[in-house]
Amino acid sequence: MEFPKDLKYSKEHEWTRIEDGKAIIGITDHAQEELGDVVFVELPEVGSEVEQMGTFGVVESVKAVSDLYSPVTGEVLEINEALKEEPELINSDPYGDGWLIVVKISDEDEIDALLSVEEYEAFIKEEKK
Amino acid sequence: MRYIPNTDDDCKEMLRAIGVRDVTELFTDIPEKIRLKENLKLPSALSEPELKSHLNLLSEKNAGTEYISFLGAGSYDHYIPSVVEHLVSRSEFYTAYTPYQPEISQGTLQGIYEYQTLICQLTDMEITNASMYDGASALAEAVLMANRINNRKEILISQAVQPEYRKVLNTYTRSLDLEIKEIPFTKNLLTDSNEVKMLVSSNSSSVIIQYPNFFGSIEDIKKISEAAREKEALLIVVVVEPIALGILKPPGAFDCDIVVGEGQVFGNPINFGGPSLGIFATKEKYVRNIPGRIVGATTDKSLQRGYVLTMATREQHIRREKATSNICTNQSLCALAASIYLSTLGRRGMKRLAELNLYKANHVKKEISKMRNFSVDMSIPTFNEFVVRSKLPLEKVNEWLLQKNIIGGLALSRFYPEMKDSLLFCVTEKNTKEDIDIFCRVLGAL
Numbered sequence: 001m002e003f004p005k006d007l008k009y010s011k012e013h014e015w016t017r018i019e020d021g022k023a024i025i026g027i028t029d030h031a032q033e034e035l036g037d038v039v040f041v042e043l044p045e046v047g048s049e050v051e052q053m054g055t056f057g058v059v060e061s062v063k064a065v066s067d068l069y070s071p072v073t074g075e076v077l078e079i080n081e082a083l084k085e086e087p088e089l090i091n092s093d094p095y096g097d098g099w100l101i102v103v104k105i106s107d108e109d110e111i112d113a114l115l116s117v118e119e120y121e122a123f124i125k126e127e128k129k
Numbered sequence: 130m131r132y133i134p135n136t137d138d139d140c141k142e143m144l145r146a147i148g149v150r151d152v153t154e155l156f157t158d159i160p161e162k163i164r165l166k167e168n169l170k171l172p173s174a175l176s177e178p179e180l181k182s183h184l185n186l187l188s189e190k191n192a193g194t195e196y197i198s199f200l201g202a203g204s205y206d207h208y209i210p211s212v213v214e215h216l217v218s219r220s221e222f223y224t225a226y227t228p229y230q231p232e233i234s235q236g237t238l239q240g241i242y243e244y245q246t247l248i249c250q251l252t253d254m255e256i257t258n259a260s261m262y263d264g265a266s267a268l269a270e271a272v273l274m275a276n277r278i279n280n281r282k283e284i285l286i287s288q289a290v291q292p293e294y295r296k297v298l299n300t301y302t303r304s305l306d307l308e309i310k311e312i313p314f315t316k317n318l319l320t321d322s323n324e325v326k327m328l329v330s331s332n333s334s335s336v337i338i339q340y341p342n343f344f345g346s347i348e349d350i351k352k353i354s355e356a357a358r359e360k361e362a363l364l365i366v367v368v369v370e371p372i373a374l375g376i377l378k379p380p381g382a383f384d385c386d387i388v389v390g391e392g393q394v395f396g397n398p399i400n401f402g403g404p405s406l407g408i409f410a411t412k413e414k415y416v417r418n419i420p421g422r423i424v425g426a427t428t429d430k431s432l433q434r435g436y437v438l439t440m441a442t443r444e445q446h447i448r449r450e451k452a453t454s455n456i457c458t459n460q461s462l463c464a465l466a467a468s469i470y471l472s473t474l475g476r477r478g479m480k481r482l483a484e485l486n487l488y489k490a491n492h493v494k495k496e497i498s499k500m501r502n503f504s505v506d507m508s509i510p511t512f513n514e515f516v517v518r519s520k521l522p523l524e525k526v527n528e529w530l531l532q533k534n535i536i537g538g539l540a541l542s543r544f545y546p547e548m549k550d551s552l553l554f555c556v557t558e559k560n561t562k563e564d565i566d567i568f569c570r571v572l573g574a575l
Binding site: 040065 | 417447539
């Protein structure tokens with residue numbers, strides 16, 4: 001299982017890539033593995049507001065339905081339209097083509113609350129016990 | 130489903146297993162003073178022949194076929210072909226519990242699938258669920274669905290929607306953060322489309338009208354649909370008398386978002402107001418927000434066609450408190466009756482039946498318009514129901530009719546205090562020419 005070093009992570013298994021005040025958000029390799037084949041994703045509308053640790057959508061697999069939690073607060077700038085037709089991108093490329101949304105970060109301090117890759121790996125180890 | 134009785138020994142064993150000495154200990158949470166400590170005051174048991182003769186005596190108190198009815202207003206008296214009762218009474222279908230397991234229930238599931246298909250054809254909508262309790266609760270569920278889709282808080286409902294449906298909607302939404310606004314109707318007893326235009330805004334979640342409306346008038350859905358569309362509010366069309374869809378343009382043709390209605394008229398008797406059949410149809414793009422169950426067609430591993438519940442992730446057993454609805458059942462037997470009824474009549478039969486209703490009702494309208502104490506506005510387009518204005522007190526009119534074994538119309542003052550002189554009459558194919566002649570003679574003589 002792969003966890004890129006340059007990303008931030010959350011306990012709800014989302015990853016965040018921070019670029020010029022924007023947060024690109026997806027779910028981790030671990031999350032997609034646990035969910036199994038993703039068949040549907042419900043994403044917010046561009047222009048809507050999301051809150052840190054508030055739900056912004058739903059991901060549905062053949063065996064479970066889970067809420068998606070936003071790692072940061074801000075306005076949704078983009079959503080991954082490709083997932084409408086190909087939700088399986090979340091399984092095949094969770095850190096690349098399987099990204100979910102881009103949020104304009106409204107409070108940089110919130111990033112401190114997110115986990116580093118080491119902290120996240122320790123967290124899933126703990127969760128598995 | 131089998132009935133499994135418990136013997137005294139069974140009960141004792143179960144109580145021992147959970148560590149309780151006596152059944153009464155299970156009720157300790159109920160305050161002592163409101164607990165009933167004696168047996169229910171019931172008469173002693175009767176033998177089978179005694180019971181049968183007692184029930185016969187009771188059934189003789191019922192009004193029978195000696196009465197003719199001109200009452201509609203939500204439940205409608207239509208002829209039920211005997212094939213309907215014959216088929217729904219088969220033991221494979223006649224069960225209090227709907228078995229959904231595909232391994233053992235292909236017949237039941239196919240029955241529901243056929244029902245969904247027929248309702249889609251009838252309403253010209255893309256998807257239908259496996260049915261709901263009744264038309265009123267289907268309407269309330271539609272309003273909740275619209276709110277889930279657009280997250281807006283305001284609901285606009287025409288006052289020409291069946292008043293009891295509006296009451297049920299109020300009950301459903303009472304403790305939610307939703308506001309219901311009513312749209313008035315015009316002198317022609319049609320929803321005021323100018324008012325709709327004025328009231329609808331970017332806060333409006335849904336706009337609700339009935340087709341034909343509670344007064345029997347045929348609403349101009351197109352105008353109202355355009356007004357709702359302009360503010361991106363969802364249009365919900367309620368059909369309480371869907372026999373009308375045999376000749377009316379289907380609601381789906383007006384780009385409405387949700388069609389709900391009452392399917393009682395399709396092969397289900399009126400009884401004492403139930404059980405009835407909630408119809409719920411919508412557009413495919415809303416499928417993940419729809420309440421209730423949906424049956425889909427698929428192929429098994431040997432490529433044979435089969436039927437299974439589908440899109441179930443919306444439901445309570447998976448999504449828990451985030452489910453789209455608390456409904457996790459359907460009115461399977463009533464839906465099956467509807468499928469048998471609709472396929473017995475077919476497209477042409479439905480059209481012919483609707484025409485019969487229309488012609489008979491129009492004939493009665495014309496006759497009433499000639500009477501000295503009653504009037505009908507002939508300019509209002511109606512289906513099988515219409516409003517009659519009376520110079521005589523409404524209760525008296527119905528009393529006189531009843532003396533002649535005629536069940537009269539609904540006094541509209543019950544729901545609309547300002548309509549003191551108006552009766553809502555209904556004429557269906559069940560009213561024979563003789564019935565209609567007697568009715569007109571009696572009414573005309575008043």
